[in-house]
Amino acid sequence: MQDHLVAAADDLVGDGIRDTGIPLTDNLRHYAAITLARYMREHLSVDRLTIRIVDAMDRRADQGELRGLADACLIACSIFEARLRHAGGSLRHYAGLGQTAYDAAYMTEQAYSFPHMRDVLAAATGHAPDGLKSLIDTARSGSTKAAQTLAEDGIIAFPAQRFIH
Structure with missing residues (x-):
């Protein structure tokens, strides 16, 4: 990977950490920067992400493939949230997929910290949630930053449930 892309991505992640106030471990900061740098030069396919x-998971894919799919979810949830919504999914759905894929790849720290990395990358790239509906969906996906923003306005984003009568 090209050093200038990693350096630029690391600067962006640092900006996202400052903007959100979310402290990432050194390991997560570097992981987020390297992942962002990779997608600065590679094409990201979010099409059929759930099916992929x-x-x-069904074929018990190797750790590298699962990690790549989880990384695609992380970038998609951070930068291409509108495209995911247009495809009919919720941020909560895709964040859960990413966490599951990281967990299956034995990347526990990334799995548990997915919402924090997503918040940092979204803020770093100017894709922080905008509008009440987006904030609520982001909070429901595990974002402490979105939940905090809503709480400042007296709103609690309870998990969405559908009741059958």
Whole structure:
């Protein structure tokens, strides 16, 4: 990977950490920067992401493939949230897929910290949630920053449930 892309991505992640106030461990900061740098030069395919992850899980794909799919979820949730919504999914759905894929790849720290890395990358790239609906969906996906923003306005984002009568 090109050093100038990693350096630029690391600067962006640092900006996201400052903007959100979310402290990432050194390991997570570097992981987020390297992942962001990789997608600065590679094409990200968010098409059929759910099907690709389910298929990989069913076939018991190797750790590298699962990590790549989880990384795609992280970048998609951070930068291409509107595209995911347009495809009919919620941020909560795709964040859960990413966490599951990281967990299946034995990347426990990334799995548990997915919402924090997402918040940092979204803030770093100018894609922080905008509007009440987006803030609520982001909070429901595990974002402490979105939940805090809503709480300042007296709003609690309870998990969405559908009741059948």
